[in-house]
Amino acid sequence: MSFPEAWHAAPRTLQQYSDGTLTDTASWSVEAHLPGCEVCRERLAGLLSEQDWSELDARRQELRLAHQPAVNAPALARAPGWASLRGVLGPWWAWVGVVLAAFAAVTVLGRAPLPPTSLLTSWAAAVAPLVPLVMVAMVYAVGDRDPAAAVTPRGGLELVLIRTFAVLVMAIPTVTLGMVAGDTAGLPWLLPGLALCAGALALGPSVGVERSCVGLAVLWMAVVVAAMPPVGLTSAASLIEPVGTTSVLWGCTLLVAVGVIAVQRDRFDLPGRLS
Amino acid sequence: MEGVRVDDGELLRRTARGDEAAFDEMWHRHAPWLLLRLRRRAPEEASDLVQETFLAAWRNAASFRGVDAGGWLWRIASRRLIDASRRATIRDPRRHPSPVGALAEATASAEEHALADVMDADLATALDALSPELRAALRMTVVDGFSTREAAGVLDVAEGTVKSRTSRARALLRHHLATLTDTPHLPVEDE
Amino acid sequence: MIRTIDLGVTLGRTEVLHDLDLDLGAGVHGVLGPNGAGKTTLIRVLATTLRHDRGRVEVLGRSLERAKGTRWVRERIGYLPQSFGYHAGFTAREYVAYLAWLKRMPAHDVPLAVDRALERVDLLSRADTKLRKLSGGMLRRVGLAQAIVNDPMVLLLDEPTAGLDPEQRVAFRELLREIGVDACVIVSTHLVEDVAHACHDVMIMSEGRIVLASTAQELAALGADSEHPGDSVIERGYSAALRGARPPGTR
Numbered sequence: 001m002s003f004p005e006a007w008h009a010a011p012r013t014l015q016q017y018s019d020g021t022l023t024d025t026a027s028w029s030v031e032a033h034l035p036g037c038e039v040c041r042e043r044l045a046g047l048l049s050e051q052d053w054s055e056l057d058a059r060r061q062e063l064r065l066a067h068q069p070a071v072n073a074p075a076l077a078r079a080p081g082w083a084s085l086r087g088v089l090g091p092w093w094a095w096v097g098v099v100l101a102a103f104a105a106v107t108v109l110g111r112a113p114l115p116p117t118s119l120l121t122s123w124a125a126a127v128a129p130l131v132p133l134v135m136v137a138m139v140y141a142v143g144d145r146d147p148a149a150a151v152t153p154r155g156g157l158e159l160v161l162i163r164t165f166a167v168l169v170m171a172i173p174t175v176t177l178g179m180v181a182g183d184t185a186g187l188p189w190l191l192p193g194l195a196l197c198a199g200a201l202a203l204g205p206s207v208g209v210e211r212s213c214v215g216l217a218v219l220w221m222a223v224v225v226a227a228m229p230p231v232g233l234t235s236a237a238s239l240i241e242p243v244g245t246t247s248v249l250w251g252c253t254l255l256v257a258v259g260v261i262a263v264q265r266d267r268f269d270l271p272g273r274l275s
Numbered sequence: 276m277e278g279v280r281v282d283d284g285e286l287l288r289r290t291a292r293g294d295e296a297a298f299d300e301m302w303h304r305h306a307p308w309l310l311l312r313l314r315r316r317a318p319e320e321a322s323d324l325v326q327e328t329f330l331a332a333w334r335n336a337a338s339f340r341g342v343d344a345g346g347w348l349w350r351i352a353s354r355r356l357i358d359a360s361r362r363a364t365i366r367d368p369r370r371h372p373s374p375v376g377a378l379a380e381a382t383a384s385a386e387e388h389a390l391a392d393v394m395d396a397d398l399a400t401a402l403d404a405l406s407p408e409l410r411a412a413l414r415m416t417v418v419d420g421f422s423t424r425e426a427a428g429v430l431d432v433a434e435g436t437v438k439s440r441t442s443r444a445r446a447l448l449r450h451h452l453a454t455l456t457d458t459p460h461l462p463v464e465d466e
Numbered sequence: 467m468i469r470t471i472d473l474g475v476t477l478g479r480t481e482v483l484h485d486l487d488l489d490l491g492a493g494v495h496g497v498l499g500p501n502g503a504g505k506t507t508l509i510r511v512l513a514t515t516l517r518h519d520r521g522r523v524e525v526l527g528r529s530l531e532r533a534k535g536t537r538w539v540r541e542r543i544g545y546l547p548q549s550f551g552y553h554a555g556f557t558a559r560e561y562v563a564y565l566a567w568l569k570r571m572p573a574h575d576v577p578l579a580v581d582r583a584l585e586r587v588d589l590l591s592r593a594d595t596k597l598r599k600l601s602g603g604m605l606r607r608v609g610l611a612q613a614i615v616n617d618p619m620v621l622l623l624d625e626p627t628a629g630l631d632p633e634q635r636v637a638f639r640e641l642l643r644e645i646g647v648d649a650c651v652i653v654s655t656h657l658v659e660d661v662a663h664a665c666h667d668v669m670i671m672s673e674g675r676i677v678l679a680s681t682a683q684e685l686a687a688l689g690a691d692s693e694h695p696g697d698s699v700i701e702r703g704y705s706a707a708l709r710g711a712r713p714p715g716t717r
Contacts, residue, residue, distance in 0.1 A: 018311060024410060025402040027315065032418050034308045035345025038283070045307045056306050059326045065295060065333055083560035084567045087553060146551035148612060151515045152568035153537040266533035271517040331581060334590075338577030354582055361647040365640075424619065428648045 009033060009040050011047075018047045087149065088159060089166050090142035098138050099170055102131045103178045110182020117229045119237035124182055126224045126240060128189035130217055132171040132197040137213035139163045156269030164201060168194075188242050191250035196220060198257035205267035283344035291337035298333055305348055313352060316419075316429070320359045328352040353419055360429045401451035405444055412440035467491055467526055467620055467650040468512060474520030475507055482507045484674045486521070494646035496665035496682075497654040498704060503671040505654040506548060509624045512652065513545040526619055541570050543620040544613030546606075548628075554598035558589055558608045561597060565612040583611040586641060602629035610638070614645065621651045627660055639664035662686075662700045670707045678707040 009017075009030055016022035017030050034040055048056075089095070109123035120126065143163065149155050171193070179185045196216050203212035226236035238246045281297075283304070289297035306325055314321035328351045339347055402410060415426035416437070423441070427434040473486035483504045497505045510516035511523060514536050526542060528535040552561055562583055566576045584593050587607040592600060597608065606629050613621060623642075627635050642651055642664045653660065661668050662682050670678040678685075682700065689696060689703030696702035 020311075020314075023399075023403070024407075025399045028402070028414055028418050029399075031312050031315075034312075035349050036343060038304070041304055041308055041345070044311075045303065048307045048311075052307070052310060055322055056302075056310060056325070059322050060299075060302055060306075063326060063330060063333075065298070065330075081560065081563060083553075083556055084564045086556075087564045087568075091555070144551070144553075147515055147547040148545050148550045148609065149565060149568055151513050151540055151543075151545050152565065153540045153570045154568045155540075156533070156537070269533035269536050271511070271514045271530065271536070331578070331585075335578055335581050340574060351578060354578075358582075358586070358644065361644045364647050365643050424648060434648070 007033075008037065008043075011043065014040065014044050015047050018044060018049065018052075087144050087146075088162055090139055090144075094138055094142045095170065098135055099174050102134070102171070102174050103181070106131070106175055106178025106184075107182040110179060110184035115229050117232065119227055119232060119234060121241060122182075122184045122187060124179060124184045125187050125189060126227075128175045128179070128187065129193035129196055129240075130220060131175050132167055132193050133200055133213050133217055133220075135167040135171050136163070136197055136200055137210050137217075139167060140209045140213075157265050160201065160204070160268050164197070167197065188247065191242060191247060191254060192220075192240070195250050195254040195257060198254055198261065202257045202260040202264075205264055284339070284342060287332075287336045287339045287344060290333065291339075298329075298336075301332070301344075302329060305345065308345075309348060309352055312349075313356065317356060317359060317363075320356075320363075324352060324355050324359060327355045331355070350420070353421060353425075357421075357425050357428050360431070364428075364431055397452060398448075401448050404451055405447060409440050409444040409447070412437050413444040416441055468652070469524040470512075470521060472521035473508075473511065473518055473523060475504075475511060475516070476519050477507070482674050483511070483518075486674075486676060488669075488676075490650050490652065492646065492648050492650055493666040494642050494651045494653065494664050496661040496668040497652060497671060498656065498658065498661055498668055499671035500656070500708070502673075504674040505671055506624055508671070509545075509622050509652065509654050510547075512620075513543065513547075513622045514540060515545070515547075541616065542618055543622065544616065544618035546609045546613045546621075546623045546626050548624040550609050550612075552597050552605070552608070554596065556597050557594045558584060558597060558600065558604075558611070559593045561608060562611045562615050566615045569616045571616055579615050579617075580611075583615040586614065587611045588637060603631060603634055606630060607634070607638075610641075619649050621645055621649055623651070623653045625655055626653060627655065627657060635660070636663075658696075658698065658701045658704055662698075670704065672708055677710070 013022060013026065013030065017027060022030065030040075034044065086092070105127050106124050109127050112123050114120060114123060140163070144150075144155075144159075172190075175189060175193070176185075179187060179189075200209060200212040200216055203215075206212075207215070223236050223239055225231065226233045227240055239250075242250050281300070283301070286297045286301050290301060306329065309328060310321055310325050313324045317324065328348060331351050332348060335351075341347070405413070411430060412426060415421045415429060416423060419426075421429065423437045424434050427437045430437065468488060468490045470486050470488040473483055473488070474481065475483040486508065497508065499505050507516065511518050512525060514525070514530055517530075523530050525539045528539050530536050530539065556564065559580055562580045563576055566579055567573075571579060581590075581593075584590050587610050589604065589607050589611060592604060597605065600608065606626065610623075610626065613623070621642075627638055630638060639660065642653065645651055646664075646666070653665065655661065665682060667679065667681050668685060669676050685703035685707065686699045687703070688706050689699040689701065694702045694705035694709065696705050
């Protein structure tokens with residue numbers, strides 16, 4: 001449907017509209033047209049009665065603009081703003097702290113000497129997979145705890161996904177850089193790291209994300225202890241630095257965890273037992 | 276303002292920086308049509324609403340995006356209209372706002388419609404054939420951009436009533452237009 | 467707009483709500499009752515923050531069994547919890563905008579909607595003040611602003627007037643009545659005056675059940691010539707109702 005190029009309301013029509021004598025249906029048409037046509041608006045302003053103009057002038061006088069708050073609120077002009085990100089991810093300094101601590105840990109431990117009979121290549125292998133887990137725990141600890149925010153369309157699964165994405169974006173480069181700096185580049189930490197992270201989220205709806213992070217971290221540390229002398233289990237060591245079959249094992253665990261999250265994604269949005 | 280005509284978007288940007296002269300120009304351009312349009316929906320509160328609308332516009336000029344300043348202003352005005360309407364309902368629960376406004380209930384002949392040349396004369400005649408209540412429901416949702424719930428609030432009827440009135444209005448329009456022009460011609464958009 | 471059938475909730479070993487039947491439409495509905503009566507639990511269930519154990523709950527015609535329905539409902543409700551968390555570093559405006567974003571309001575609508583919400587709770591003058599610098603009453607109003615920013619069809623308020631001075635309470639009630647014109651507002655409170663001045667009808671809860679559902683006037687009538695404790699007629703009516711009295715002709 002095409003409209004004629006420069007359609008304008010006839011002067012007589014505008015006059016009647018201004019007087020209030022125009023029919024209802026014609027007024028519809030004029031009203032739908034005016035917000036978008038400056039020519040007709042100008043004509044209408046010219047046709048407005050004296051009385052109406054003095055009414056408008058009086059109202060303009062009454063507008064005390066000087067006392068109005070916030071003429072300028074550019075921070076909100078585009079949503080979501082910084083505030084929304086901060087609500088979802090927590091304060092920036094927590095992230096800076098965690099990133100620096102993780103980087104330092106991976107670097108320093110990468111260069112740290114191992115006991116002579118150790119089966120591991122580097123301490124960094126023990127720490128690196130914990131980094132995503134620690135970040136997940138952190139973001140849930142410092143992020144929003146507002147019950148009002150939890151009860152929103154975005155406050156459930158979407159929130160989880162945004163946070164997970166942020167964690168991965170921060171964790172992977174940090175650990176990679178730390179390994180480069182600590183001379184341990186090439187250590188296969190990614191699969192265990194991702195699998196632990198996914199596992200924490202998969203268990204999240206059942207026991208709470210922070211608890212599952214702590215639980216999995218403890219489990220992991222137990223495996224690390226098992227790999228170290230005097231225990232020195234080869235199976236534990238191969239879990240920590242997976243190659244070949246254990247890589248596949250970790251890969252499957254990751255897939256299963258992601259599958260569990262996908263299957264129970266609704267639970268992130270449904271009302272919970274505890275409140 | 277002298278010289279080159281500044282467009283509304285630029286005026287709002289200047290307003291956002293505190294330029295009261297730019298705000299004045301916006302007032303001169305837009306207050307008249309807002310007053311008249313609001314008066315047809317809330318005769319007593321119209322000038323109050325214009326004032327409130329511009330106050331909100333002053334505060335929120337920085338958030339204006341796009342090109343349709345008139346539409347933006349009407350959105351602000353329509354929200355104020357809803358709030359005022361609800362307040363009026365509390366003050367007087369038995370109040371029934373005039374669905375058309377106090378003015379211009381008269382309908383016109385087909386020739387008068389053709390002369391006025393604002394709308395397809397057949398469509399205008401068909402619209403005239405609707406009752407004021409049906410027209411009002413249609414106008415609120417189609418022209419004013421209210422949701423059925425908001426329209427219900429302004430018209431002071433149940434939301435279901437608004438829904439049934441708009442469907443009925445559309446059905447009647449289609450029927451009327453079909454009989455007038457002898458073709459199954461449907462200029463009224465289905466939603 | 468809100469219906470429950472045989473609603474039951476068990477927390478731990480206690481049955482906190484029993485066989486609750488509700489059918490509420492537009493208007494301001496008060497929920498009165500002593501501590502432990504289950505008012506907060508009821509509000510939480512309706513706000514979709516707590517899952518119910520027995521019975522059915524329908525908000526705006528949708529049941530809360532599926533996530534999609536729950537998300538749909540959450541876009542259209544407003545919830546002011548008793549103690550709401552907030553980020554001290556946010557300004558009032560930022561907090562309300564954040565909640566508006568979480569509620570999936572279209573981005574271009576948000577600034578105007580936030581402005582309107584803050585104006586309705588009369589906090590525009592403090593809109594850009596950080597939350598940690600606001601008094602308790604102002605924080606409550608920020609919470610209310612967040613709850614109404616999406617012009618919800620259902621508004622759930624848990625003890626909303628706590629911390630407000632008398633003048634603010636009056637303004638608050640006016641706002642609730644305005645919203646109640648076409649939305650379903652449920653206010654849980656232990657302040658009987660809130661009920662008298664703002665609510666179209668009242669539900670009195672005790673020990674997990676609704677013991678009386680009636681209007682403020684009927685409650686006053688109950689208290690008119692009773693000897694139950696209370697400073698005002700309505701308070702006496704409330705005490706009477708808790709002890710089993712019924713106005714003539716109600717269930």
